[in-house]
Amino acid sequence: MAQRVLIAEDESNIVESLRFVLMREGYEVSHALDGAEALSLVRRETPDALVLDLMLPKLSGYDVLKELRADVATRALPILMLTAKGQAHDRQAAEDLGVDAFMTKPFANSDVVAQIARLLGSDA
């Protein structure tokens, strides 16, 4: 059965290209356009990994991350955080909140694919 990845990103063109790339790798992909939707989809669909943008409407990526890490059911969900901010303190804040991987925009598709594969243990 295909592994499922949820993309939480408010830029629809980025969603579209990421969806194409991840589906090409055989993942099943769904998406949320804001933080609140991301939280409810994680709980409802229980994806295997989450690609989470930092600057999301309604709830920021940090808030989503905090909630997921505080909940026993989602504490172990592998999360790749995407951000337009590349500053060291942003990365540190995300790591302190328990993010598994961190990438700054603009990124190469192959790097996203490699990170997701690593998080899902499918890169062997």
Place this chain on the structure above:
Amino acid sequence: MPALPIGHRIRARRKEIGITQTALAKSLGISVSYVNLIEHDKRSIGGALLNRLSEALGLETGALDGAQERRVLDELAEIAATVAQGVEPESARDLLARHEPWARTLLMLHRGAVRDQGMIAALSDRLNQDPVLNASVNDMLSSATAIRSVADILAETPDLESAQRARFDAIVQEEAARLSDVTRTLAKVFQESQADVRGLSGPEEVDDYLYRRSNHFPALEAFAERLAIDPHPAPMIAYLENRHGIRLRRIASSEMPSDTTRASAYDAEARTLTIAEGVAPATIRFELARKIAVMEAGDAIAAEIEGAPELASESGQARAGRALAAYVAGAITMPYAAVHEAAEALRYDIDALAVRFGASAEQLCHRFTTLKRPGAEGVPFAMLRANAAGYLTKRFPLPRLPMPRHGGACPLWAVYSAMQTPDLRVARIAEFPNGERFFMLARATRPQATAYGQTRPSFALMLACEIVHADRLVYSAGMDLSASGLADPVGSTCLLCPRTGCAHRQEASIRMRAT
């Protein structure tokens, strides 16, 4: 207090006009060796000899009073205390006496560094906090991400279905258009921040310029006198309309253009001068006179500014132009001879003179600082204006009363006590650590509201003069001006004040550290 090092200037001036020490000594009736000692600051001079020396060197009276040196010394001492390491602030005097060009170069570099630090702080604030910049950078990165991701897909997937390929082509075009919009916005933001930053050095340049010129411009006084305009509103309105086709328009202050900080706004295309309703009559007169000055005194003002060494930046020159236009407006509304005569007769009674000339207290105080016509000098006043936060927002210093270039002054100055009693004039005698006494006269005012919800920041104005002139002022009546009279023990700023045990000290003094 050691004598101020003026020897270098005497030497330089003597060489400039091509006379020998022997010739100078002869014309002064002193020995050659004494001239040599004076030129090397081994002897301090004053009184009649100083006047004779100024005359022999073809300098104005007061040119050798050490005021310029005192300003330089204070700044050098500040550099020694705040930037340099292991440099005794007192050694500034030796540096200035022996290597004057180096001392001035150091000052110039220091001012440049302070200005650059301000610029960096302003830009850094802008980069970190500007919402437009933040949003633009975010948009730019998002577009770049989408374009890069889609371009990779298009390059890596030759067998892409045509519908999918068309969709990705559309995304690239859409994001490229967005990227160019964002780039334009960013370019505009940076152009604006450049303009902001360029303005940082302007005020200091104008301060230095007005100080060197003693805030007196004979050519502009003569210009205003030649104009001979009746300085009442109706004739000035008619003058502007007949000579320049400029009409006056009055509107509610809430309707004034939001980018106007002054009481008036000028529309060059429509040739209308707009003044808000409710603006004080004195301000209306002044704004009309200012417009006349701008329209007619442009060449005279440009001639004053041209080649002024202090006005290095475009923003400094523009500011100086505005300052001199206001100077001409003052000379139009308060003609020199009339205001000088009335001021002496009424003993500088600000309220009485304000009524006579239809001027505001601030306009009048400003005018007092310009009364330096040889043979018709007024009381030599320093003037300053402080805002509610204590910062000096206007300053016309006196040679012996230096004023801080940044931030606030000694909290014991009358300008600050006046803030506690708005609308009441506060007159105090202030004694500086070197024993010099000044008469300080201040009042805090709050502009009248002209619309609901308007902010009306209060400010305080202060005039100060050396104590020897205080008996010419109506405000000193009944006060003991003698050396034994009561005086407030003040300083210039904490940094430059050597007083120990002052309850109002905010920071350590460089003078205390030096001893």
